[in-house]
Amino acid sequence: MKAILKTTDPVLLSYARHLLEEAGVPHFVFDENMAFTEGNIGAFPRRLMVRAEDEARARLALAELAGHLHPPE
Numbered sequence: 314m315k316a317i318l319k320t321t322d323p324v325l326l327s328y329a330r331h332l333l334e335e336a337g338v339p340h341f342v343f344d345e346n347m348a349f350t351e352g353n354i355g356a357f358p359r360r361l362m363v364r365a366e367d368e369a370r371a372r373l374a375l376a377e378l379a380g381h382l383h384p385p386e
Contacts, residue, residue: 317362344358
């Protein structure tokens, strides 16, 4: 799994997920339930993850969000 986006912005995360769904790229959100333990203060970023073999397709689908994407490893 590769982290493609790390954010505390729920709107940005939702939009990125929408773009990936439209492109047919399987994805997962890690740390989504941290909001319960942190009290919704936004201290812990959520990680949008894709399979390593889908990373290039995901980056292409999220091209308009390039300034927000996690750098490739």
